[in-house]
Amino acid sequence: MTIPEISQKLLAAKQAKGLSFTDLESVLGRDEVWIAALFYRQATASEDEAKKLLETLGLSLDLVPELASSSVKGLGPIVPTDPLIYRFYEIMQVYGMPMKEIIHEKFGDGIMSAIDFTLDIEKVEDPKGDRVVVTMNGKFLPYKKW
Numbered sequence: 001m002t003i004p005e006i007s008q009k010l011l012a013a014k015q016a017k018g019l020s021f022t023d024l025e026s027v028l029g030r031d032e033v034w035i036a037a038l039f040y041r042q043a044t045a046s047e048d049e050a051k052k053l054l055e056t057l058g059l060s061l062d063l064v065p066e067l068a069s070s071s072v073k074g075l076g077p078i079v080p081t082d083p084l085i086y087r088f089y090e091i092m093q094v095y096g097m098p099m100k101e102i103i104h105e106k107f108g109d110g111i112m113s114a115i116d117f118t119l120d121i122e123k124v125e126d127p128k129g130d131r132v133v134v135t136m137n138g139k140f141l142p143y144k145k146w
Contacts, residue, residue: 003040006066010039013057027056033119041071103140112138 003011014024021032028035028049037043038053045053050067054060080086103112116139124131 006063007040009059009063010053010057013059014039017057019056024053024056027052031118031120033121038067042073044068044071107140108142110140110142112136113141114138 014021021036024035025032028045030038030049034043035053038045038049045067047064047068050064051061053067054063080089104110118135118137120133120135120137122133122135124133
């Protein structure tokens with residue numbers, strides 16, 4: 001996967017400042033997952049958000065237009081090669097159809113929005129090994145009949 005140049009600059013500046021995505025929540029008033037998506041150009045900032053972020057990271061405001069422009073969604077090859085991202089692909093391969101059936105059973109024929117959507121990632125400590133809790137929360141959109 002090729003990481004965009006702007007993403008590399010943002011990530012390097014974040015690391016140099018010793019900041020986490022959680023730290024940036026208070027600067028932008030946005031969730032850490034949305035901020036990380038912005039870093040990878042999977043989200044679009046307002047001009048004000050872009051300026052605040054760049055000032056916090058000590059980067060040139062010349063990058064504001066790129067952060068505030070509509071982004072192209074989706075990265076990488078069809079089958080991801082990064083092990084962590086691949087696990088999510090694997091989860092969808094194994095549980096995608098069961099999830100689809102249960103959603104249709106509970107809601108009817110439709111989809112979960114990826115636009116009216118939030119994603120939350122939590123760490124739950126466990127003596128047998130810490131757990132990753134991923135919560136996807138999307139609006140149900142029924143298919144229109146005409």
